[in-house]
Amino acid sequence: MRILTSLCAALLLVVTAAQAKEEIVLGLSKDTVSINTNFDGSEILVFGAVKRTGPIPENPPLQVIVTVAGPSEAKTIRRKEKRFGIWVNVDAVEIDQAPSFYAVATSTLLGLSLTETEDQRHKVSIPRAIRSVGAPDNITDSETFTEALIRIKSASNQYQLNEGTVSLDEQTLFRTSIKLPAALTEGEYDTRIFLTRGGEVISKYETSIYVRKVGMERWLFALSRENAFLYGLMSLAIAIAAGWGASAIFTVLRR
């Protein structure tokens, strides 16, 4: 029995080693995105190569999937219904964890690159990246709320599914670019690259892109959180000064 167990373990090791034959060597055009005063969105180039110990396997073909996910937070999705002639929020469903930004780029259709089981395990597709726990009992169609979240976020480019935008040369070199919209939240953006064959993930690489405010943006943001009272007084002082200044200038102009 003992021998059998160790034999199984050894076999497993061999299998894992065989699967890990193809590995990712990654490059990023930048690993920090700085938000300054004239920030208007950004583009990140994700590129890399597949390192192999043996010859290129013939079939099935290699596919590459790149995902970038912003920091997650809980959301409440509300639905309006007509009550007493006006449209009001009636039902609400809580989404446990939804990324503030999520992009999936693939070398072919996502459905061809990844099986359902693998998607479930690695949470690659947009609906899988959103974690939603049960809706209240009175709501039977909770999936329409998740769909609504994806629809609204997709409309503002916060969620992107870019199929076929990863270019793959000689099954070795790959590259894609991810567009980050102007409305970006600060934080650590998890970037994952998957290599798949026949819908199975054969290699995975993870890294992070840091999005942070710099300069005046950083300073003002920090002040507003850490020293809110001072920040409030400063806002008022600027307002009063501007109001007085404009009045004084106009008085001079009228003379």
Add this chain to the structure above:
Amino acid sequence: MQIYLPIAEVSVNAFLLLGLGGMVGVLSGMFGVGGGFLMTPLLFFIGIPPAVAVATEANQIVASSFSGVLAHFKRKTVDLRMGTVLLIGGLIGAAVGVMVFNYLKAQGQVDLLVKLCYVVFLGIIGGLMFFESLNAIRNVKKGKPPARKKHNWIHGLPFKMRFRVSGLYISVIPPVIVGISVGVLAAIMGVGGGFIMVPAMIYLLGMPTKVVVGTSLFQIIFVTAFTTMLHATTNFTVDIVLAVLLLVGGVIGAQVGTRIGVKMKAEQLRILLAIMVLAVCGKLAFDLLVQPAELYSIATGGH
């Protein structure tokens, strides 16, 4: 020129904000309203998160009102005594308003209630003002003298006080109540409340129109400053970059507006304000009645 707002976390066109500030500033100076009831919905429309829009708008109103009130001080059209009485009510109201706001936010109904308030208040006030000023204009054309102020129930209340600048001798209860209701609105809707206060002062308190504008601006400065501090310290939603852009346009606009206002007749001023109030009311009512394109909305955070 795109500019990234540090607190709102969105990127917007700086000239668009300057223009909006200027346009609303002109109206602010002309009518003695802060212009918040126009600006706040406009900010929603260009994609500023509502919480940030409401808080920042309060800050901007401080600037445009301050600029406006200085012009009125020079012409001695500010009733400081009345302003102080209104202010006492206003501060109480603002504190109550923030509590109401936080309660409704948790219920997910804050948008609806704010809009309903707008529709009801703007509808009633706009309608009353419109017909009253229309009558006044007709009377002037026919050469009839304007009707003398009548004594109504308000003059029977206790705690009477003399307001020399306004030429009134009335109880302090009505102004305090007006102040409280305006304070509540200021906190909930991110407006100065001038659109409620100006008509209330004219029709309820019987103050002369020329004094009303300066006095209302005087009160608004303090109530919105108080609201700004409340939002900045509890919700962290005052965006100073957004405020500066809006107020640069706003203060210049307010100066221009004040000068236009002086040249116009009181009835004309009132009827223009009435039309504007009714237009905003109509737009909001329309949005509530017609099925929205997107039935779902996303709010941050769970319960």
